Amino acid sequence: MxxxxxxxxxxxxxxxxxxxxxxxxxxxxxxxxxxxxxxxxxxxxxxxxxxxxxxxxxxxxxxxAPDEDAPVSKPGDDGPVDVADAEAVCAADPVRVTAAYEAADDEHGGLRSAWLRAGQSLIRDQDPARRALVLRTALPPDADPRIRQALARSAAAAPWHMEWAGACPIAALTVLPGGAPVVADPGGGVRVLPDGGREQSTATRVRAAAASGEDTVLLLDERGRLHRHGGTGTALTKAVAATLARHPGTALAAAADVVLVGDRMGSVHAFGSDGLHQAALHSGRVTALAATASPSLTVRTGGTDGAVRVWSPADGGHGSTVSQRSSPVVALHMGPTPQGPALAAAWADGLVELHRPGRRDVLGFRPGPAVRAVAVTPDGALWVGTEETLIRLRPR
Known part of the structure; x- marks a missing residue:
């Protein structure tokens, strides 16, 4: 099924x-x-x-009506699939592999649970190297080391190198100015990677996170209210919090001395020291925002209309479209790199894209489960968070 x-x-x-x-x-x-x-x-x-x-x-x-000339794939069709062989699994018909794992009781070194976790990505038409990469990210902690090694060999031709993956429930991600990633979990816990302990924030059921200064993280909860974690409150953050208490937000970003908020009507509001700038950028709810102040303030916006747009608060206007898909945007993040700002975007159908400065090619990745958050580090790595796992990838 x-x-x-x-x-x-x-x-x-x-x-x-x-x-x-x-x-x-x-x-x-x-x-x-x-x-x-x-x-x-x-x-x-x-x-x-x-x-x-x-x-x-x-x-x-x-x-x-079924096509009589196209028989249904069964676990034993065209010879049995060796579901204990990582390389064979990545090259076999994914429908047959799925059916075989559904019927199996043995975990086969972690391959079965990894396949059933990431199967919506794996069942797509793709080369074995990409399947191997996805399977690596989905392996349980107790997976057989030999399976890990076999998948690493098979994934060597994939466009991504997996640097780390582990169990970690994710609601939101951001990156501090110094480059340290920050994880917010669904219960409002905040942790600075790699070694920071979990600290409880005042927010529950976090929707978005944004770094505001070296030690301050702003959180948006599911009711659209703003919370500050760490650091010292400023007149700006207090004003934004007071505004969202009356008019809840749907998306959040911050850069330098600007806090950006999206709303359910498709508008984006930039609160800064020079006042308020706003524009109607989407048809329907704004679902994600991203911003970076280096070398100048750059903003990306995403909505339920599936569009990712670039917007300049100072210039106003309606912005130009960076990417357009049929699924709603669920997460955005921008990170300053030596080549310029890099953009990570995720959609509700499970696709993550990395847009790198000076490059026309866009790298895609589908972990299988729904993506909750993405983040780009200053050295060009990509963090991908789902409800269960956190993954760190690096373009080859």
Missing amino acids: RGTVWAVANQLGVVAGTPAELLSALLAGPPRTVRLGGAGHDPDEVAELADVLREFGHVRVVVE
Whole structure:
């Protein structure tokens, strides 16, 4: 069933691993038509999923007739898949691998749990090196070292090098001016990596985080209120907090002496020492903001309309589009690098992109689970956070 759910979720631009999660994602959006079935899908699984999705009447389900010339993949078709062999798994048909792991009881050195965690990414059409990279990021802590080594060899041709991955629930990420990453967890805990202890903030259910000075982190909670963690409050942060107490925000960023806030109507507000600058930049809610002050104030904005835009508070205007996709933007972060500001962006369908200064090529990565936060470090590394894991990647 997982393979069918993942395929449908990829088709619809959402992240889901079970029929219930898929239904929940669909109920959160407008009514739509969902097409199920077709070549390679198990008719029994398709029928079961169709019944679940039809139950609430929010979606119109169309079941396509199976293609008789395209048989359904089964675990034993075209010879058995050696699900204990990391290199073989990365090169095999992902639908068959998924079915084999669903039917298996053995963890196979951690491969099974890693595949079932990251399967929505792995089931996509891609080369074995990229699959190996994703599997490495999803391995459990007690995975067999030989599996880790085999996946590292297979991932050597991927465009990313995985530097670290571990269990760590993430709600938001930011980076202090000195380059240290800061992690905010869903319960409001804040930790400076790599060795800082967890400190409880006044925020609960954190939505966004932004560094404001060497020792100050601003947090936006799920109600759109501003919280300060560490450092000393300033007249600016107090004014922004008072404003958001009356008019809740939906996204947050900070750079130098400017605090940026998005709202549910698609507008971005820049609070600074020279006053308030604002612009209507998105159709629908602003979901993510990013800013850097080096060499000058640069702002990127993201929304439920799937657009990432560049905006200059001083110049006003509506901004130009950096990237446009059909899924809502869920996270943005900008980091100053020696070549200029680098931008990390993530969307609700699980895609992360890294836009590097002076480069036309955009590097993509899909961890499998839904992405909650991203951050770029001054040395060009990329942090990717999900509800369960934190991953550090570096472009090759």
